[in-house]
Amino acid sequence: MSGAFRLAAGGRIDRAAPLRFRFDGRPYEGLKGDTLASALLANGMHLVGRSLKYHRPRGIVAAGADEPNAIVQVGEGAWTQPNARATEVELYDGLVARNVTAWPGVGFDLGAAASLLSPLLVAGFYYKTFMAPGRWWRRLYEPALRRMAGLGRAPAAPDPDVYDKRHAHADVLVVGAGPAGLAAALAAARTGARVMLADEQAEFGGALLSEGDEIDGRPALEWVGRAAAELASLPEVVPLPRATVFGYYDHNYLAIAERRADHLGPGAPPGLARRRLWRVRARRVVLATGAHERPLVFADNDRPGVMLASAVRAYLNRYAVAPGRRAVVFTNNDDAYRTAFDLADAGIELAAVVDARSHPAGERVGEARRRGIEVLAGSALTGTRGRRRVAAVEVRRLDPGGSAVEGPARTLACDLVAVSGGWSPAVHLFSQSQGTLRFDEARACFVPDRAAQAVRPAGAANGTFTLAGCLAEGLAAGAAAARLAGFGDGTAPPAPLVRTARDGPIRPLWFVPSGRPAARDGGRHFVDLQADVTAADIRLAAREGLDSVEHVKRYTAAGMGTDQGKTANVNALALLSQAVGRPIAGTGTTTFRPPYTPVGFGLLAGRDRGELFDPVRVTPMHAWHVAHGAVFEDVGQWKRPLYYPRAGEDMAAAVARECRAARGGVAALDATTLGKIDIRGPDAAAFLDRVYTNAWARLGLGQCRYGMMCGQDGMVLDDGVTTRLAPDRFLMTTTTGNAARVLDWLEEWLQTEWPGLRVYCTSVTEQWATVAIVGPRAREVLGPLAPGLALDNEGFPFMTLREAEVAGIPARVFRISFTGELSFEVNVPAWHGLALWEAVMRAGEPFGITPYGTEAMHVLRAEKGFIIVGQETDGTVTPLDLGMDWIVSRTKDFIGKRSLLRPDASRPDRKQLVGLLPEDPGEVLPEGAQLVAARPARAIGLKAGRPIPMIGHVTSSYSSAALGRSFALALVKGGRGRIGATVYAPLVGRTLAARIVEPVFYDREGKRRNG
């Protein structure tokens, strides 16, 4: 048996397919076709959570995406999803779910504690309550806020599911497959246009799935079936059920979350992507997103058993579930009378229809009276009773103005209250597309006004609430969209026949007085059930001067839950309008933002996780590094060996050994990742003169030069060695992480400012592999490998290029040095990179050649005072700050020169590059440590002391094998004038002192580069 409240007949559920599930640890049974919500209701479970602030019991209110209360966590362990709406969770066998709002549990009534806290939880409590005292923060506020901020729990283990992404183009994208959407899709598809039809539900039909409507004299679902079958038969149509269009972005770009395996649970076939993210560029969009019913705001309207009237119909008709045994309908419009009829037809006792209108006279009202249903016109619910479920309501007469109730109260026993305050078109996507809204007084709702993109709303989303109107508007919108996309002549197919009831007008009623004095009424009139915001909160915000709807939203948190206030927003802004005495049209709505319903991160990440998160670039020698135990570091997307530890070595020992080899014997570095740009053209030299701070025109063939680039602001952008390969050709090298940026920079100037220069730039980083052979014995290694190449200082001078065969491979050999040692950088086509590396390691074996990584490279260059862009510079450092005046030409113009002439660039207190020698040679200063001029009176700690002026910071800091001590580079205000002075690095609990020195620590004469 699938629950005591299951009706004997009807519904779109499969009575032969029982499904077991657990909610909050208890076992239940439902049927195929149920949602978790309908299955719970079939078992008599209304209470599914506790409210956020006041811990009041809360029940299922809606039957779709608008559900504010029934927020559940589905699944267990790694396979779990927070913040799902029970009304949208399709039941499967073995489903496990628990409520996420009730702490410590649904049944446990926190009662006393909640009411104790409630004075603290009024509107603006985020801003008021948490100001003081400070010690309360850690003990009370933070734990409370954490519980309140996130409704679900993120899984602790990696998501075991696979998620897909697809890109699609559509001539017409129709959102929503209710009557208007199906009609639009049919009209568009029949023209041959490429049509996508996306709907959030498991089957097409929209509201028709929950209603007993007729089309052409037959059950409406027969028409739905025919329409769906016709669409499925057309080759250019993509029907997407279980697909929520959650975002409408610029230029008709929409995002769809398709749920492909959620309804199968953890037992879904392996390999089937759980969800698929569609990114659709549509020529035209038809928004047939339907409408959401509004609750009425009356006292204690949050008691479980109080539901939307349309939701009651959905549970009765679609799921064959009786949401109660004895019902009261409370409405201000004719539409809710349908609920009364459906309840009566299902054999459920109907206490009365309470109608706020004094003289309701629509066709359905007449029918109710004919059926003998008691209609209490001009009346309102002034309160509800019951512990965990409504047990009775109180009815009084509403005065004609709607601002007070009068006369005696009548109590009606009931366990279900079906409420309708009218309908709000689901304008979320239209509004996301930047379309404007307009308040329609007659229909008492916001409707789409002006579109900002190629979009057209249709049906209930457009404020057209009759079935006949939805069908006609859908057909017209679909045909028009197809024509604008280039298909058909825009003629809408004939609309099917539907009878429309003659409804009377709605009576807007935004607040139902309870009979208490007006000033004290509204504290239990809930406007936003999920954010636990009452009418009194809205009024308090207005009294405190917040009259903008955006401010009130943030102050009260109304509309800020995971449901984005789908049932709450219009009531909230109407109450605000009343409170400040302004028409609703003048208040406007808050901004609708994506996503329409919550979207899991897994969907957005798709396959871009783990190794596929970001491309990994490796050099041709990577396999050798791996095989030889290298520890890698990420440099941009590159994997570079950081050091090569030997057995028993820690990082410090390995780096010291690698440094000693480079300084005392021979060592090798894989320098392939250095950015390389081939610059060609008759004006190449003139171009380099403009982009580098130093002069290039007279650089000889085969000569290398160190260059520095600045931005237009005069700050260092990049540096590197560039070589003249031919009169009209240079090879530029850049910092590893900056290669793409520098190429962009060069191309920008060539294309936008200097189109007359005949220069072409080509990235050749990946075309060449580079091995640097470094150390006093470098010649002994390279010599046998390149027998045709003279290696002595005269035959192959420093800062020159030679082309030669190295290990039988055609190579460019550069005699340049980033370590201060004798050094040859051998470049070969990347294909030969590994062969060259292995040949070098073999040839170097007799000399103890040592592969070294980037850490040793950094130590060696820092010992020489060579800067690294991005480490010694941070976008605020000029070449002059680095003490590199010699590289800045006084005679020619270059990018950034004008900025270097500003007085600010020569301010004596600018931060300048200096060296630091810590007082304790065993202490390595932390990189980034701030420096102060005088030793602080006491060690800094977590308690704030007097502020100390900071004069600089450490940029690079290492322990040096060559120096036998620690050293550092730093940027210090007026640093060059402080040489010899002592500075202090205050760290937590201790202060380190260091002496300022020249920033070159090793071989200041530069003799070692000649070997």
Add this chain to the structure above:
Amino acid sequence: MLLIPCPWCGPRDESEFRYGGEAHIGAPANPGSLSDADWADYLFMRNNPKGWFRERWMHAQGCRRWFNAVRHTVSNEIAAVYRMGEPPPPAPGPGREGET
């Protein structure tokens, strides 16, 4: 995600492009003759209008060409694109709103 019509490649997703700020800010021919204030004005000051804006884009993941576009900063409508060095088209009328 804008759909940007590259004058060389046709319409492509915004994610293929790099933004380049306001167009038609030529680098001064002789920066040395500019006062510090004028140089700072060239370097740092840009218009930020609500409405039509001539701006630079680069098709970074495509042809790698810089070009100019006329975009409405509220509606994001792109009224025209034109190649570097071409004169800007006349200013469009008020931004398109409403195409139902």
